[in-house]
Amino acid sequence: MKQLNEITTPFSEVAATATLPGAGLNWLTQLRQQAKAQFDRQGLPAKKVEDWKYTSLWALSQQTFSHTASETSLDTAQVNQVAALENAYRLVIIDGQFNAALSQLDGLEDGLTIASIAESFAQVESVIGQQVEIDKPGLTALNTMLMQDGVYVHVAAGQKIAKPIEVLVISTAENADLASHLRHVIQIDAGAQATVVEHYVSLAETKGFSNVVSEVQLAENATLNHFKLQHESMGQFHIATLAAKQAAGSVWNTNNISLGSKLARNDIHTQLLGEGAHVTMDGLYLVEADQHVDNHTRIDHAVANTTSDEVYKGVLDGNSHAVFNGKVIVHKDAQKTDSSQSNKNLLLSRSCEVDSKPELEIYADDVKCAHGSTVGQIDEQHLFFLRARGLDEVAARSLLTYAFAVDVLQRIKDEPIRQALSNVIEKRLPKGA
């Protein structure tokens, strides 16, 4: 396996010496050891690996990250200011550690568990590590050997949770070069329903490394509306793996909004394992300056009668670089699969770059699959139309860019969440080129 050989941060040594949560659990110790052996063997993937063809982890490998966080003094007002949702359960993680005082976890509805995973390892043995493969060249092994906190959400069978759950992950100035390895586990039992927002934000110009793995398990007829909003600092590395397994009739609506970070990489994968399962896998990336964003998605239609719908849109400015790779795999006998995928990119500057690779692998015949990908700039005629109606150039460009991006938001059914995300995005829209 091709790998980056010299990694400045001694991750393996940290794993060998640090006191990590769940140390008393045998299965967990074994899992961590297995992951460490894997990481020692594979290291970080190099560009020779097809999945990392357009994204280099060289800069990451050459930076020294710390693994110990000092105490920070945030107050509720500061947290309220950055939170995306007002009326929501809120679990707050600051510099890689769950903060109970700043979280709002009072009065949970029946059948709902929201907890720090560091405190819940004993309950997740059957779920954790089941959705992700640690042998994939990537950062899952690294996360598994070092995972120190995250959220555990469990919804008992049949419970429909009304209030959304915001997982607010904050990086602060006090721990600007911190590497945090978060593991989230979301488990929705049969017929249950919940809404989870993963929200990553920096309060300062941090230069840390967020290495997140989220595992989602949807039982029969379960529904999860899942949002990820990432606007970390422009010096941050953000690498996330989001993997789901879906039973019959389950619905996963996921929306991945990537605005921040120097380098952001998302690996999003679902396996549709039961008939009638559906996934909506959307994403929006707005990048500028020297940002690099890479979204790799994969949908496995493993059985008959499953559906998927994917829309990824990107706006690139400055010297930014965006990568999209969307795999849709229709396995043998997965007849009546219906899948559509689209990736559209809007280029606003001379020096940005986009690499798009939508892929279809189909091993069944009675299917309906389509994908599309486009790259373009703002249409001169559209611009003319608006200028003719009195908008100045900057306003017209901004409006057209907003119109391009807003498609993805309009697919969100939940009004307060759509509004919250829309507010964040509007602030980030380029004011013209």
Next chain:
Amino acid sequence: MTDQSQQLESITQREYKAGFVTDIEADSLPPGLNEDVIREISRIKGEPEFMLEYRLKAYRHWLTMDTPEWAHVHYPPIDYQEISYYSAPKKKDDGPKSLDEVDPELLKTYEKLGVPLDERARLAGVAVDAVFDSVSVANTFQDKLAEEGIIFMPISKALKEHPDLVEKYLGSVVPYKDNFYAALNSAVFSDGSFVYIPKGVRCPMELSTYFRINAANTGQFERTLIIADDDSYVSYLEGCTAPMRDENQLHAAVVELVAMDRAEIKYSTVQNWYPGDENGKGGIYNFVTKRAACRGVSSKVSWTQVETGSAITWKYPSVVLQGDNSVGEFYSVAVTNNMQQADTGTKMIHLGKNTSSTIISKGISAGRSQNAYRGLVRVGPNAENARNYTECDSLLMGDKCGAHTFPYIEVKNPTAKVEHEASTSKISEDQLFYCKQRGLDAEDAVSMIVNGFCKQVIRELPMEFAVEAQNLLGLSLEGSVG
């Protein structure tokens, strides 16, 4: 299984029509590859010194390379020492001067294939440079072409008569370091076609070549080089069939096209080599590097291919759009049946300003075959106003086959407009029922639906080829609905 599916199944199981072996004495080198073999090939062909040097450089580089494994195809490793790298039909003293002198066995072969080599050829307006195994045997219409100053001859002959031209352009589009099979071909290529169209000349007829692999265990390594000078036009046709064999045969050709200012090259291929039997036994391995350079302003290259044969196809006819306003086109129908595997597509590299490219790819998979489209559209930072439109459609016939799409899109210029679309569908029982209800039998119905699906590509073929291609599609595909 429904009644019509059964009917259709029986049609797919039809035998390969062009499968026969011609028994002619052949001069072959013993199997194996080393520098001596390369020196021997070069000596037999009486090549100039630079050619031998080039072959040896390529060979030494090839030794350092690994077999590419990224394609979506699977096959046992090839033992390159088991292959004989040279085979030529036995010649009379100075080779044939007219058709009468050509080995009658050979002529019969072409007759069976329907190559219009004799009087019919003149009527059809086709000049055939028929490559039989490795040496070009007969050329027609040389005189007529010579009048226009067009050079159309076996590349081995061109090496003797026009060494400057060959030296200048050979390897300029596909360097020997390009890939594993291109390096191998550069080291051992046997023969192929050389075409030079002088400035301002519109080639008066379709140039055509039939390649044919005959002697058992002889890998065929064609090398084709076509140069269209300023303001010229040429349409080149390449058609292939191969006799039935049990051993897998390797074919690693290299085709290079160069289009200068305002020149246009149209390159059409119908490939119908032996695909192996229904269990995947035998068949040709077709690992081809085809690339065109649009060097001049407003030049144009158009690749059209109908791929129905070969056990494995690994082929990406590409266009490098260097000249401003140059145009690249790729029209492809790839059909796989039984155990065939195809990984084919194109690369459009936009470097010049206002360049545009069109990709229309139709993949049809049946039986237990795997059919992949793999393409690259790259827009360089200086390629202002580049335009690409890509459409890849797959038709699946049967629940055991696979259809895959791997398009790469790389854009470094914001003025580019790139569109890619792909869809996958099947011939439904409903469509068949509709046709049958209107009096078509199952065979015609499938043929009609498939031809409709491929129409965008077929209509790009020259007339003679279009007819052949439609027949081929019918033959290769009928009855794969199951």
